[in-house]
Amino acid sequence: MKRKSLSIIVAAGLSAALALGGCARASQDSAGAPGEITMWTHSAGNPGELAVYKQIIADFNASQHQYKIVQQNFPQGSYNDAITAAAAAHKLPCLLDMDGPVMPNWAWAGYLQPLGLPDSLINSLLPTTVGRYRNTVYSAGYWDAAxxxxxxxxxxxxxxxxxxxxxxxxxxxxxxxxxxxxxxxxxxxxxxxxxxxxxxxxxxxxxxxxxxxxxxxxxxxxxxxxxxxxxxxxxxxxxxxxxxxxxxxxxxxxxxxxxxxxxxxxxxxxxxxxxxxxxxxxxxxxxxxxxxxxxxxxxxxxxGGSWQWGISAGCPNADGARAYLKFSFQDSYLTAFADSQVVIPSTASAAAASKYFSDTGALHQFAVLSQKFALARPATPxxxxxxxxxxxxxxxxxxxxxxxxxxxxxxxxxxxxxxxxxxxxx
Structure with a gap:
C-alpha cells in the first residue's frame, strides 16, 4: 500500500480558500472546556498509527492537569475537505497534521504559527522532517519515507x-x-x-x-x-x-x-x-x-518530506499545544510509529531502537538512503x-x-x- 506521505497534494479548493484569506490570521474556536486542545489527524482507518497517537495523548494528559488533548480523526479522503471548511470558517483546530510540501502554502496564508519547539529538538530531527518557510520552522514530523x-x-x-x-x-x-x-x-x-x-x-x-x-x-x-x-x-x-x-x-x-x-x-x-x-x-x-x-x-x-504537525495561528492554548508536541517527540514514540507503519524515524536514536531500521534491521538501508540522499520539495506556497x-x-x-x-x-x-x-x- 502506498504511504500517506505520497498522497495527492491538498485540493485546489484549499489553496483557493487560503489565498482568499491572504495573510489574515485564523481564529480558533475550541468550543470545549478551558485547557482543551483540539487535534485533527488524517489517520482514521489506520489502526496502527492511531494506537500510537492514543498512547501519546493518554500519557501526556496523565502527565499534567493544565491541558487536555482532544483528538478527532478523519479518513484521508475527507481530511482536506474538513480543513478547507474549517479554514474558511476560521475554526481550525489547535493541532493539525499536513503533508510536508503543503505547509508553506498554509504558513503564507497565515493559518499557522511558528512551531516554537526547542532548537535542540529540531536539530535532532532528519532535515526533511522539519518544515520551514522563509527560514522559520512551522512544522515537524515523527517519520519520513524513502x-x-x-x-x-x-x-x-x-x-x-x-x-x-x-x-x-x-x-x-x-x-x-x-x-x-x-x-x-x-x-x-x-x-x-x-x-x-x-x-x-x-x-x-x-x-x-x-x-x-x-x-x-x-x-x-x-x-x-x-x-x-x-x-x-x-x-x-x-x-x-x-x-x-x-x-x-x-x-x-x-x-x-x-x-x-x-x-x-x-x-x-x-x-x-x-x-x-x-x-x-x-x-x-x-x-x-x-x-x-x-x-x-x-x-x-x-x-523527502512527509506528514508533519503544526499549530494553527489562532490557537488559544498554543503553549499547551507546544508542550504536547515537545512531549510527543520522545524516541519511544518515534520508534513505535516506525515499527507499526514501516517508516523511517526522524531521530537517529529512535532508528537505533527500531526492529526494522536499526544497524542490524532488515530495512536499515532506507535510513541510510534518507540520511544521505533525501531532498525536500521546494518550500514555497x-x-x-x-x-x-x-x-x-x-x-x-x-x-x-x-x-x-x-x-x-x-x-x-x-x-x-x-x-x-x-x-x-x-
Whole structure:
C-alpha cells in the first residue's frame, strides 16, 4: 500500500480558500472546556498509527492537569475537505497534521504559527522532517519515507550486473546498460518506475531524478521562477532520457500501482518506497536488494518530506499545544510509529531502537538512503501548482510530447502563478 506521505497534494479548493484569506490570521474556536486542545489527524482507518497517537495523548494528559488533548480523526479522503471548511470558517483546530510540501502554502496564508519547539529538538530531527518557510520552522514530523530500487541479488549476479552501493551508485550509463541487459535476457519490461500512479507521486518520485541531473522544479535560490531550472539543458537531458525509457520499453505505465510486478518477478528492478519493503522482504527474503538511486550526473537524490504537525495561528492554548508536541517527540514514540507503519524515524536514536531500521534491521538501508540522499520539495506556497504542472508535463513527455516546448509551457504556467501571487512572499 502506498504511504500517506505520497498522497495527492491538498485540493485546489484549499489553496483557493487560503489565498482568499491572504495573510489574515485564523481564529480558533475550541468550543470545549478551558485547557482543551483540539487535534485533527488524517489517520482514521489506520489502526496502527492511531494506537500510537492514543498512547501519546493518554500519557501526556496523565502527565499534567493544565491541558487536555482532544483528538478527532478523519479518513484521508475527507481530511482536506474538513480543513478547507474549517479554514474558511476560521475554526481550525489547535493541532493539525499536513503533508510536508503543503505547509508553506498554509504558513503564507497565515493559518499557522511558528512551531516554537526547542532548537535542540529540531536539530535532532532528519532535515526533511522539519518544515520551514522563509527560514522559520512551522512544522515537524515523527517519520519520513524513502525511495529505493528493489532488485534480486540472484538476477543481477546471473546477468553480471554490478550491485551498486551508497558510496558507488550506478551511473546513468551503467543503469542504461543494466536495463538493456535485463530486457535482452527475459524481462519484457525490466523496470517498474511506478508511472501508473498519479498525483504527488510524480513530483516525489521523479523530481529527485531531475535534480540529480542538475535541474529542479524551481530556482530555489529565489523561489521566484522555474525558468532555467525546469527547462534548462540539464532538465531537457533528463526528460529526454525519461521519454526514451518508455520508448525503449524499459518501463511502462500499465500498472498496477505498487510493487506487485516485482514480487511476481515480472520486472527485475522496481523504483519504489519503504512502504512496500515489508511485503517485498516477505516474498523475496534474503535475495532482496535495497539499492541506492541512480546518479544522473550531479549526485543521487531521493524525495523527502512527509506528514508533519503544526499549530494553527489562532490557537488559544498554543503553549499547551507546544508542550504536547515537545512531549510527543520522545524516541519511544518515534520508534513505535516506525515499527507499526514501516517508516523511517526522524531521530537517529529512535532508528537505533527500531526492529526494522536499526544497524542490524532488515530495512536499515532506507535510513541510510534518507540520511544521505533525501531532498525536500521546494518550500514555497506555490508548490501545489508546481507539483500539478510538473505531473502534467512529465506525463505528456512520457507519452511522446516534444521535450523542450513541453517544459517551456510548464515553466510559463508556474511563473504566471508565482507572479499572480506577488512571488508568495519571496
Amino acid at each position: 525511495l529505493s530500487i528493489f532488485a534480486r541479488r540472484s538476477v543481477l549476479d546471473k546477468n553480471n550486473i554490478r550491485i551498486p552501493t551508497v558510496d558507488k551508485p550506478w551511473t546513468l550509463d551503467e543503469f542504461d546498460a543494466a536495463v538493456t541487459t535485463l530486457k535482452a535476457n527475459g524481462y519484457a519490461t525490466p523496470l517498474d518506475l511506478g508511472a501508473a500512479d498519479t498525483g504527488e507521486w510524480w513530483s516525489y518520485a521523479y523530481s529527485p531524478m531531475l535534480q540529480s541531473a542538475g535541474g529542479d522544479l524551481i530556482n530555489r535560490g529565489t523561489m521566484k521562477s522555474a525558468d532555467g531550472a525546469l527547462n534548462g539543458p540539464d532538465a531537457v537531458t533528463f526528460f529526454t532520457w525519461f521519454q526514451q525509457a518508455f520508448t525503449n520499453k524499459w518501463a511502462d505505465n500499465s500498472g498496477p500501482v505498487g510493487n506487485q510486478r516485482f514480487i511476481d518477478n515480472k520486472v527485475a528492478l522496481s523504483y519504489t518506497g519503504v512502504w512496500n519493503a515489508k511485503d517485498a522482504l516477505a516474498a523475496v527474503g534474503g535475495d532482496l536488494l535495497i539499492l541506492p538511486p541512480v546518479d544522473f550526473g550531479k549526485g543521487p537524490k531521493i524525495g 506555490g508548490y501545489p501548482v508546481i507539483s500539478s504542472t510538473f505531473e502534467k508535463a512529465a506525463k505528456d513527455i512520457m507519452n511522446g510530447a516534444e521535450v523542450k516546448s513541453t517544459l517551456d509551457t510548464a515553466v510559463q504556467a508556474i511563473d504566471t502563478d508565482i507572479k499572480s501571487q506577488n512571488n508568495y512572499g519571496f
